[in-house]
Amino acid sequence: MLRISTAMLLLAAPAACQTSGDPLPQPIEPTEGIILVGYEEFTRIPDSEGQAARPMLMVWESGTGQFFVNDMRGPLHVVSADGVLRPYLDLNEARWDVPVEDSGRERGFQSFAIHPQFAEPGTPGFGKFYTWSDTEDTAPEPDFTPGGGNDTHDTVLLEWTASDPTAVPYDGAAPRSLLRIEQPFGNHNAGHMAFNPLAPPDDDDFGTLYVGVADGGSGGDPLNLAQDLGSIFGKILRIDPLGRNAANGAYGIPADNPFADEPAALGEIFVLGVRNPQRFDWDPANGNLFVADIGQNTVEELSLAWSGANLGWNVWEGSFRYVGREGVGVADPRSDPSMSYPVAEYGHGDPLLTNRAAITGVVAYRHETIPQLEGRLLFADYPSGEIFHVSADDLPDGGEESIRRVLLRDGDASRTFLDLVDRATTSERQERSERTDLRFATGPDGRLFLLNKHDGVIREILP
Secondary structure, three states: OOOOOHHHHHHHOOOOOOEEOOOOOOOOOOOOOOEEEEEEEEEEOOOEOOEOOOOOOEEEEOOOOEEEEEOOOOEEEEEEOOOOEEEEEEOOOHHHOOOEOOOOOOOOEEEEEEOOOOOOOOOOOOOEEEEEEEEOOOOOOOOEOOOOOOOOEEEEEEEEEOOOOOOOOOOOOOOEEEEEEEEOOOOOOOOOEEEOOOOOOOOOOOOOEEEEEOOOOOOOOOOOOOOOOOOOOOEEEEEEOOOOOOOOOOOEOOOOOOOOOOOOOOOOEEEEOOOOEEEEEEOOOOOOEEEEEOOOOOEEEEEEEOOOOEOOOOOEEOOEEEOOOOOEEOOOOOOOOOOOOEEEEEEOOOOOOOOOOOEEEEEEEOOOOOHHHOOEEEEEEOOOOEEEEEEOOOOOOOOOOOOEEEEEEEOOEEEOHHHHHHHHHHHHHOOOOOOOOOEEEEOHHHOEEEEOOOOOEEEEEEO
């Protein structure tokens, strides 16, 4: 099948308003360039509220030598390096007074981050970790409002301080609120949150917290917030959780943030123009920051970001102009040099996908532990469980041309992640799983894991 290039699109689509339901019509190559890996069960998260756990994130904490993994319904667990799981904290405990709003697929305990000085006595970050969650409690005054919508719930960033970082369960006091957001709709509430793991202690980026905030929800960013530098929505923030120079006095705004000196802009903003930044991560080889940003109805995108980068939403969806629910314009792809366009993207109509589409990721794999993945940039479609790879060194320039698949060896068969999850849920719960809600996690020495929201099992990838 002929691949349609950017140049061909420019020639073939003279009308700026011409739209396409699938501007990337050639499917992802289903058989060529497949990387095959093994897997084994690492640990199992217990059911919560009588249903399978809904893990979003697993993080290795090197100082205490253990993983932390959350469940969207409120629990946070610790897991030893060999997979022994223990309960650590539950945000829903009445004494914390921050009940989790976890109705629907997208709301709940969204993310967490552990300060790089968590296990270092005598440092400002000792014992500190941060949670990013949707809450039913809307009584406190929010720090940020959308200026419209339905005021469905709040999303709150909390700081917790453990007295003894090695103690299990959590032995500290009630959390401190850093910032609170009034949500206009029930979806697209928050996003990923992380400290830059590559920043050394003498670097300005050490201890700064990157916080993803989605566009507020509904569909199409109806309040036009993602491009508004005066709005917190549709952004990735960069804050100093131990500072105090923010408007509410509860956190700091780094002086080198791109809009810190612009009176009409929020100084917290690091990246703008995101729709639903479910995952971002840094390439340990060169510091590249990659963002997996979920698309509207047409394109899923994996993009490079940097200080002040604009990923385009809701003017652009991937490489194409967003024109509404009917699709994207195909006349002038990637034509605004001020935008950061995807390094890789795929269309919702690709035959490999099931149950709609939503991108997740992202891991720049730089280890010899799984040699076939070394030097590959990994991302995935989390409903379908399709895992993809492109080169992390020779980054593609958008489109699907360079995207290839990762499959899992299961005996003599090669399977998708959805195949594995579906078989497990059918066997254990007598119900088929039509999606995986896949997330990646990494650990020391090149360890790589797959999380899902349907069978409670965390699986480790093997060579």
